[in-house]
Amino acid sequence: MRHIKKMIGSLLFLAISISSCNSQPSQIQTPTDTLPIHIQRFDKALLQFIETQDTALEQELLKEYPAMLEITGKGILNLQSPAVPGFFDQLVTYYSEPTLKNLYEDAVHEYQDVSDIESQLGKGFAFLKANFPDMQVPACYMHVSGFNQNVLAADSLLSLSIDKYMGETYPLYQDFFYDYQRIKMQRPLVAADYLAGWLMSEYPFEGNENVLLDRMIYEGIIKYIVHLALPEITPAQLMGYKEKDYAWCTANELTLWNTIIQRKHLYTPDQLTTSKYLDDKPCTFLSDETPGNIGTWIGWQIVSSYMKENNVSLQTLMQQQNAQELLSQAKYKP
Structure with a gap:
């Protein structure tokens, strides 16, 4: 009986999936083209600064990533504007903690190439744009939060914390997360969480x-x-x-x-x-x-x-x- 019940459940799931695909409302637009999405690697640039503490890189970060520095400071470190004295010192202190530093390096290594994610986002944002014509496609970034703020969103900007997507078998996760949490911490869900984060930013919950x-x-x-x-x-x-x-x-x-x-x-x-x-x-x-x-x-x-x-x-x-x-x-x- 248990075997029959499982088989019925699987068949029912398949039937629902097929039905769902075949009954898509006609007003839903399906684009044929994709959008060119390039993920800007704030995570790499900041790691270079953390590792070298080269003051010349401060100016480069301020020039290239002013908005990311702002929301990283406020969203992750509870800091004010990067213009406040000591901002970069506190940034270095936070990310130089040994466990976090190792995590940061592992994350950047794991996500050295993100062309697959950019391709997914190109399709995903093309779909959103086709169905929400007035929606702005954000500039996409990556950051490392140290298991802190996973999604950072601001006007026309969206960033995801890649240290939360190292794969469910990543050793450090065993000390911090349960099995049911780790199953979500995988690369295939990165693009999905970008899209979900942007939808929630553009259409915040009002109930x-x-x-x-x-x-x-x-x-x-x-x-x-x-x-x-x-x-x-x-x-x-x-x-x-x-x-x-x-x-x-x-x-x-x-x-x-x-x-x-x-x-x-x-x-x-x-x-x-x-x-x-x-x-x-x-x-x-x-x-x-x-x-x-x-x-x-x-x-x-x-x-x-x-x-x-x-x-x-x-x-x-x-x-x-x-x-x-x-x-x-x-x-x-x-």
């Missing part, structure tokens, strides 16, 4: 962060759009799940939804309860087999149902601020 429905719909919209932009990334990868966990969710979708409704968690404005559904930690409060971030996964299913029922553009979807209205129009029936 009630303590209400599960509001959060799950917003997160589900982001996953839905990123998956369309980068279809080569499997839904399981995008969720940070193993394939067997994704198949389990598909096979138990109705039970999961009914449990949320029966426990009256969907609308209860309780931050602690809501966070349990969106945390990477396995949702064992629902069942021993429920993976983490199940709220986002269900939100993605609701959004997919909404887009099948309503032939709207992605811009209209992204601007939908009423989660209850979206749920009603989705006619969601797991």
Whole structure:
């Protein structure tokens, strides 16, 4: 019986995937061209300065990367403007800590060549631009945060911390992260996190962060759009799940939804309860087999149902601020 259940779950997952591909709303634009994306290597330039402490490089950094210095200082080091005396000294002190320095060097080595990521971003941002014509394509950078601020975004600027994508077997990760966290810390997810970070920057969450429905719909919209932009990334990868966990969710979708409704968690404005559904930690409060971030996964299913029922553009979807209205129009029936 267990074998049959697993097989049914896998077949159901396949059927849903095929159905989703075949029923894409006609208002979604699929571009034929890509955009030329070049990732600017702030991470390399800063490492050179950290290693040499050549004061001449300070001026080069200020000239080439003024915005990155600004948001790195504020977002990672709680420092003010680079113009403040002692800014670069504190920068050197922070990144010279031995463990962080080794991590920094490993990250730059691992990401010496990023042409594959630039190619993915070229396709991904071309998709976003086709569906959000007024959206500005950001200048893309890389930085190292020391497991701190993963995404840095400002006007027309987006940077990702590459030390968070060293692969789930990277030795240092064993001391700092759980298995369910490390599965997301892999190179195939770099481009996806760039796109998600920019969408969240351009369309920040405006609902009630303590209400599960509001959060799950917003997160589900982001996953839905990123998956369309980068279809080569499997839904399981995008969720940070193993394939067997994704198949389990598909096979138990109705039970999961009914449990949320029966426990009256969907609308209860309780931050602690809501966070349990969106945390990477396995949702064992629902069942021993429920993976983490199940709220986002269900939100993605609701959004997919909404887009099948309503032939709207992605811009209209992204601007939908009423989660209850979206749920009603989705006619969601797991």
